[in-house]
Amino acid sequence: MKIQNDGNIDFALILAKKGVSKTKFRIHLLELFYNKRSLSVKEVMNKSSNLINKVTIYRALECFEEKGLIHKVPSINNIIRYSLCNSDECIGSLHKHNHGHFICNNCNQTFCLENYKSPDIKDIEGFYINSLNLILEGYCKDCHLN
Ligand SMILES: [Zn+2]
Ligand SMILES: [Zn+2]
Numbered sequence: 001m002k003i004q005n006d007g008n009i010d011f012a013l014i015l016a017k018k019g020v021s022k023t024k025f026r027i028h029l030l031e032l033f034y035n036k037r038s039l040s041v042k043e044v045m046n047k048s049s050n051l052i053n054k055v056t057i058y059r060a061l062e063c064f065e066e067k068g069l070i071h072k073v074p075s076i077n078n079i080i081r082y083s084l085c086n087s088d089e090c091i092g093s094l095h096k097h098n099h100g101h102f103i104c105n106n107c108n109q110t111f112c113l114e115n116y117k118s119p120d121i122k123d124i125e126g127f128y129i130n131s132l133n134l135i136l137e138g139y140c141k142d143c144h145l146n
């Protein structure tokens with residue numbers, strides 16, 4: 001699934017395929033994710049109609065996460081941010097991510113590094129590993145140039 005919106009994506013169809021009830025707001029929300037790398041609740045609010053309240057946004061985000069549409073990504077201040085999932089990878093709430101993330105120290109945007117897997121560390125004596133995350137920080141292309 002491509003991140004960039006080429007204008008030909010049927011968002012309602014994607015929601016239907018994932019078993020998400022399609023409201024006008026949810027279609028709008030999915031479109032936002034296709035156009036942006038990652039989004040926080042606040043950013044979703046800023047980009048949505050005033051008629052949409054916070055609860056609706058939280059519920060929609062939770063639903064999207066449960067249906068394998070978006071996943072939580074690391075962020076600068078541990079503010080919850082989400083990014084679009086690769087549709088083939090994640091089925092329902094079973095997110096099968098094994099990619100790294102890049103956090104920009106200037107614009108605070110988080111990028112999924114689809115081609116960079118977390119290192120394969122299985123056993124360290126005396127430690128039991130539950131999760132392993134590859135997080136890189138620095139400046140994204142846009143911020144590096146400015
Ligand atoms: Zn996922
Ligand atoms: Zn940046």
Ligand SMILES: [Zn+2]
Nearest residue numbers: 073083112113
């Ligand atoms: Zn990611």
